[in-house]
Amino acid sequence: MRIRFKKANLIQPTSIVNSVAPQVSPTPVLCNVLIRTEHDNMVSLVAADYETRVRVEVIADVEEHGSVLIPAKTFSDLVKELPEDSELTLETSVGSAFITASGVKAKLQTMPVVDYPHAQEFDPDFSLDIPQEPFHHLLSAVTFAIAQRETRKVFLGCCFDFLGDALQANATDGKMMALAKIPLESEGIPTNRQIIIPRKLLVELSNILVDEGNLTMQVAERAVSVSVGNVCFVSNLIDGTFPNWENVMPKSFAYTVRLPRYQILSALRRANVIMDIKTPSVKIDITDEEVRVKADSYDRGQFTETIEAQNSIGQKYSIGLNFGYLNNVLKVLNDTDILMMCNEPNKPVVFTVACNPDTSYLVMPVRLPREVEEKQEADASEEDDEEPVGPGDSSYNDED
Structure with missing residues (x-):
């Protein structure tokens, strides 16, 4: 087999197959990419693991037809490091593959093509x-x-x-x-x-x-x-x-508050400097005029940031939320104001935006570290590491 490629045509295809092929596997043949000529100007790259298979077609100049099985990561890394705008030639011999390009010569070990798993029959409904x-x-x-x-x-x-x-x-x-x-x-x-x-x-x-x-x-x-x-x-x-999801999503809410997205995201980044690494969580205090983002840790200190807001809930509402969940949700919901719909502080909250109500996120509240400590002192029989119950947990109920 002898094929000539342009590097520009190989960069993305080799990256794709390398991301699918495992780097280490109890089935070593899966760590390879199958390169096979289809016709005079088309080559296919195939990679697979135990659940996913990918096939990428690549434009090439096929001088001699055939197929070869070479290490996926090695091939991808080598292509990536070749000089820009270079052309490379792939040739095969018994047990080896040779790559040449712009003064570069590389010899790669191959595995028998017959050992590579065949694609399973696919009959779509x-x-x-x-x-x-x-x-x-x-x-x-x-x-x-x-x-x-x-x-x-x-x-x-x-x-x-x-x-x-x-x-x-x-x-x-x-x-x-x-x-x-x-x-x-x-x-x-x-x-x-x-x-x-x-x-x-x-x-x-x-x-x-x-x-x-x-x-x-x-x-x-x-x-x-x-x-x-x-x-x-x-x-x-x-x-x-x-x-x-209909069994988990609350049917109604006592409050709907608006959170200024950009200001809350900025506050979360600053709060992350202070918050506990093992239990990264924040407390959100909401009134009609402001939102406060709070974080603390036993070994770093405390953090509070106050942000102006306009709500009409008529009272103070406070809830503890996992930092990672809240941060990810606010990054994805792309609007100036985020709607947070909530009931009691120990019940799940739902985030959405007015411009796209078909996208929503349900997040379970968490008990903040200092609240846990206070609860332990009040009731010694309380478990010291209460975890929030999730949407997929059959034990989810209305109890805290």
Whole structure:
């Protein structure tokens, strides 16, 4: 096999396959990228792990057809470090691959192509085209809420509900929940189909989506395929039943307050300097005229910042929230003012914006460190490390 590439045509494809191929695996062949000629000016790069497979088509000058299996990370790193605007040649011999470019010569060890796992048969139930821009916004709104380590496997992905004329996404890690929706215009979409897509595929998609053009999604019984331009991902779906968000979302609220987004974000950054590293949380005090952001730690001190606001709740309202959750929500909700809908301070709060009520976030309150200490002193039988109960926890109820 002999192929000539331009570096500019290889940078993104090699980065994509390298992000899918594991660097270390009990199945060493998966750490490689399969390079295969398709026709005289097209080559495919294929990488896979145990749940996701990607195929990227690359323009190239094919002088001799064939296929080769080489280490994905080594190939990607080498391409990245080649001189700009360079051309490289990939040649194969028995057990080796040779790369030459602008005075560079490299020899890579290969593995037998026959050892690489074949793509599983994919028979879609339905297919739809989705504009990339709104789908990208949808992923940005929910993927950060997906659990990265969780005993319940369904929390490791995002739940997508096909509603006929809309696509709704729901993600949770058990302590916060993200909910967003975009309209659909494709025909033949089921009205009651639900799938759970693993986080890895959604993160990879977010990295390549642009503001123009469509993506094609095909859904099968146990897998999903998403094609964007010259890139096609196929991933297994997560089996299981996702928690019903309607059972968690409060039906009504006692208060709706407006939070000035930019000022609160700035205050959170400053509060983060003081807050406890082990339990990063902030206290939010709200009155009709102001919002106060407070943080303290046993070994660093205390922090308070007062921000002017206009509300009409008629009393002081205080709540403790996890810093990371609040910070991420405010970053994603893109408006001048954020709406925080709440009931008692020990009940979950919901964040949204007036311009996009289809996107909302439910966040469980936390007990602040000093409040825990006071509670322990008042009642020695109280557990000393009370954790908030999350949307996906079956033990969630109306008790504190």
